[in-house]
Amino acid sequence: MLTLGSLELTSNLLLSPIAGYCDLAFRLVVRPLGGLGLACTDLVNPRGVLRRTGASMALVRTESDDKPLCVQFYGANPAEMIDAARYCRDHGADVIDINMGCPVAKICTRGGGAAMLSDPANAVRLVEAVVQAVDLPVTAKLRLGLDDSTIVAPQLAADLERAGVAAVTVHGRTAADRFGGKVRLDGIARVVGAVRSIPVIGNGDVRSPADVKRMIDATGCAGVMIGRAALSDPWIFRDSHTYLTTGSLPPPPTVCERLDLIVRHFEQLRRLKNERVACAIMRQRFSWYAARLQPPPGWRHQMRGVRSANEFYQLMREYPASEKGDRNAG
Numbered sequence: 001m002l003t004l005g006s007l008e009l010t011s012n013l014l015l016s017p018i019a020g021y022c023d024l025a026f027r028l029v030v031r032p033l034g035g036l037g038l039a040c041t042d043l044v045n046p047r048g049v050l051r052r053t054g055a056s057m058a059l060v061r062t063e064s065d066d067k068p069l070c071v072q073f074y075g076a077n078p079a080e081m082i083d084a085a086r087y088c089r090d091h092g093a094d095v096i097d098i099n100m101g102c103p104v105a106k107i108c109t110r111g112g113g114a115a116m117l118s119d120p121a122n123a124v125r126l127v128e129a130v131v132q133a134v135d136l137p138v139t140a141k142l143r144l145g146l147d148d149s150t151i152v153a154p155q156l157a158a159d160l161e162r163a164g165v166a167a168v169t170v171h172g173r174t175a176a177d178r179f180g181g182k183v184r185l186d187g188i189a190r191v192v193g194a195v196r197s198i199p200v201i202g203n204g205d206v207r208s209p210a211d212v213k214r215m216i217d218a219t220g221c222a223g224v225m226i227g228r229a230a231l232s233d234p235w236i237f238r239d240s241h242t243y244l245t246t247g248s249l250p251p252p253p254t255v256c257e258r259l260d261l262i263v264r265h266f267e268q269l270r271r272l273k274n275e276r277v278a279c280a281i282m283r284q285r286f287s288w289y290a291a292r293l294q295p296p297p298g299w300r301h302q303m304r305g306v307r308s309a310n311e312f313y314q315l316m317r318e319y320p321a322s323e324k325g326d327r328n329a330g
């Protein structure tokens with residue numbers, strides 16, 4: 001399977017960090033479905049961890065069922081990153097990832113995220129300092145470069161390997177691409193070709209088990225990281241793992257199974273946050289689930305306005321029986 005330093009993963013499929021989405025509640029819902037080798041927190045400011053701010057503590061919060069866990073940091077200050085990584089190691093983290101791909105101005109103006117691609121030597125120095133100071137596997141998540149005229153990922157990945165990273169993840173776009181156009185599998189393949197032995201994890205636009213296989217076949221990557229598709233279809237890890245290992249697909253989840261998962265997600269949110277926040281998050285998350293569930297329009301509209309746990313459970317009970325049947329939801 002996939003090994004990050006001394007950590008052996010049970011599958012080569014990883015859950016992407018997606019700021020605001022891949023929190024503890026979601027990770028606890030996805031993991032039991034199977035097929036997921038490693039999940040990552042959303043990007044965290046190490047300074048926030050050192051100051052124990054509420055937002056950063058919520059981001060790095062974990063539990064015994066949330067394993068193995070990668071904590072992703074952004075920033076350019078090695079001392080802060082090392083101290084925050086040590087804190088997270090002592091509080092449940094199994095892997096530390098350094099973000100070198102986020103194109104958002106708030107992150108880049110502090111020298112983190114994709115800004116690191118503009119000064120690869122500095123990025124390597126930062127990573128080397130963290131690798132040497134923290135006894136956990138350290139990985140980096142990059143884009144191909146800042147734009148088409150500065151594709152640095154192959155050389156940077158090779159330099160990061162020499163600096164001691166356990167793996168690199170490559171989103172096959174430049175920072176200038178944002179999320180536009182198609183992911184470039186040839187760009188990921190060039191990174192695979194540039195490193196000696198560390199695993200390269202491909203990322204970008206994977207929406208189905210067939211996409212996972214296509215990315216592996218086209219690039220030679222050792223693993224695949226999936227983000228947005230998992231928000232609509234958390235079974236994508238189970239399905240892709242089965243497809244990669246047996247060549248066939250399990251039956252898709254039924255409508256009842258999809259509804260049960262939404263209930264479990266809501267209950268985790270209520271437990272970890274509170275009823276009001278759980279409703280607010282569900283109103284937003286429901287649009288993602290609806291992409292696969294395809295509920296009747298009236299019901300969908302009501303769920304998007306849900307304000308209390310009573311209302312939520314009432315709506316769940318009212319889901320039209322005719323829609324449940326044995327129908328498998330896409």
Ligand SMILES: Cc1cc2nc3c(=O)[nH]c(=O)nc-3n(C[C@H](O)[C@H](O)[C@H](O)COP(=O)(O)O)c2cc1C
Pocket residue numbers: 016017018019020042043072099101102141171203204205206225226227228229
């Ligand atoms: C709303 C949003 C938030 C994201 N937040 C992060 C983040 O915190 N850290 C990170 O490395 N990538 C982040 N990403 C990028 C994803 O991890 C991933 O690289 C990208 O979405 C491509 O993969 P996908 O097509 O499977 O979603 C984010 C993407 C989106 C759409």
